[in-house]
Amino acid sequence: MNTNHQKELDESRDEDETPTISSAKPTRFIVAFTNNVFIKGDPKRLFIFSGEEQTSSSSSSLVATLDMTIPSVTMNGGFNCTSVHGFLACCQRLQFTICNPSTGQVITFPCNPKMWKSFGLGYDPVDDQFKALTLVSCPYGNPSFMVHEVITLGGGGGGGVVSRSQVTSPPYFPMTMGININGFLYFGACAPSQRATPVFVCFDVRHERLLSFITTPKDVLVCGAFSMLIEYKGKLGVIVPHPFDGPCFDRFDLWILDDVEKHDWSRQTFELPFSLPFSLGMGKSVSSQGTNKAGEIIFSPTTLPYRAQPFYVFYYNLDTKDMRRVRIHGVADTEEFWSRYGLTGFCCAFFSPNHVDSIASL
Template sequence: MDTVTTRSPAKRVVTHHQKEVYESRDNDDGSDKSPGKLLHVLPYDMEVETLTRLPGKSLMKFLCVCKTWYSLIRSQRFVASYYAAKPSRFIVAFTNSAGGDDPKRLFILSGEEETSSSSSSLVANLDMTIPSVTLRHGAYKYFSVHGFIACFELSNFIICTGTSLGYDPVDDQFKALTQVTSNYDHNPSVMVHEVITLGRGRVVSRTQLTSPPYYRVTRGRCINGFMYYGAYAPWESKAPVFVCFDVRNERILSFITTPPEVLVWQAFTSLIEYKGKPAVVVPNCLRVGGSSFDCFNLWILEDVTKHEWSKQTFELPLSLPFTLGMGQRMISQGTNKAGEIIFSPTTLPGRAKPFYVFYFNPDTKSTRRVRIHGVADTEEFWSRYGLTGICCVSFSPQHNDSIAFL
């Protein structure tokens, strides 16, 4: 394992081709400090390579070593190198007793994604549990946004009807967009939103913006600094659109005209990122009786400015369940680095039963089933945490340890 040893305080002299690091030491007599010996000469590229090998928690601590390391670690060049070098991870999150009165708890597990497309099993480790948190009525989606998990829970407060977490890669800034005007407030003249800028564990600022009225029907997905979510606009027309929110400039950029089929499942729409573009996975349940699908359409937003969508249809070698409400349902929440579209269940399969996800390769048209070991698949786990009833679950691929302040 690579390690980095730091001494403090330190004085650094930076040249164009290398970094010279000196140590300031106390004199033996306790008098003023004087320059110490040359510790090492470390080329910039080597320093970057060394730091990218460290976990995110260590890098957050090293921000305090000196201004040079702070600037380096916070630079966009280093952030890009860090995420490119790290193997991506997956997140499994589920809640106990989604519809009952038992004590609530949110479970968050993670594991390293496969390096081979032939893997048939992965291992998830329990990272943390959060008491008194659960999701109800199908609000099952947990999105990984640049290293942070965005959890959405239906609220009893109508004033805050929809919140999405976005990330601005230019300024390295997290922002939450909240719809203030309620979906139940009929015939509003304008829609009011609040943009909350987050940083260092607190709210940095709050601003409001307005837009023409619309009716929001999906959760948001942030892709390359822009947040997308499905809606109907104008308000009363039920004309499908995708709202595009510019995270950095804090403005509704456009209402993107959308084919009706893209939003046919409304709140159950699976919005993903596919090859860097917004896309929607639409299961075709008509051929198999309406409760499962063996075929799906992939709608890709090819051009945001021109409102151009493309459609691809894929056949599956097996049927996957897709029932609404609290029934069993397979949805897609994204792809892995190999470009495979991942389908995962929205509820645990049952008491101490194996948890499986399915990987579909659009190029080879092949599907593989992968077991995720450790996801409440033993009687001991269920008994220890008192799991009962239906447990909502979410599988989020391509998660990375964050090195950003939030």
């Protein structure tokens, strides 16, 4: 495998000027949730809210408004929903749903019927393209190689899938969802098989190839679902809560991939001023999708509270070591909302900071 990831990135930037959304534009946060995914026959809907990011690091509340509802879409604990360059992507079973909360556009398309796992949506900033990466090989049984499907989506109102192609790689066992950073998708894995060497697989979105298996300290990938992948100052970051096997955690390690080519990692450990719930039981787990512009790490619930209760997220300041609880007003926190949309008690949720409005279409 080619490990010169940084060279590939530099060459991509040299070939064309990268079109980006202006950093001067105000960012928004996204809250998405689906109604009860465990009750058979319950009508499924994806609700998407958004609101303006706070300008003060001392704010204790934010306001969200309902942008759109999408029928027949569900999430599992928020782990199969991602925000990428103005679009929100969810994968359920063998179907991708991608939408733009700013324009209301929704695209739904099928995946390969042999799909074993989705790694989410990637964005190529040079050619201004979105591509979904899925695994269509079963990682069990010691396969000699892995087969992936790359689904390229259209631009300028083309309306969905432009092409599908296949990419192969050496064998590995996937451990996490993917995260898109600067034109590359990263996801945790063990190679060549389950319970083998922990690595991060790096997928080059533009050139549609798996560039490298990045050697990773064993403490970075803890049971897969317990390791939270974030973008931290343009680099791959991983949050590992401690203890990771209890009902809550009161400290965490922040691992940063400092040098992709040399596979160099750094670690900092932070103590929380109060514990956060972390059981995988319903209604208790929290996760992190990254930081805000102030550099605060944001932890958010992966489910809504039962019935009409306040929805809170937690902002942790790495410099001051302070953490504050922020209420998001408007997110299913009234009985009228629960009654109107038929919510019945358990809703998977997703929170994403730094979502920039986009008028682009696919």
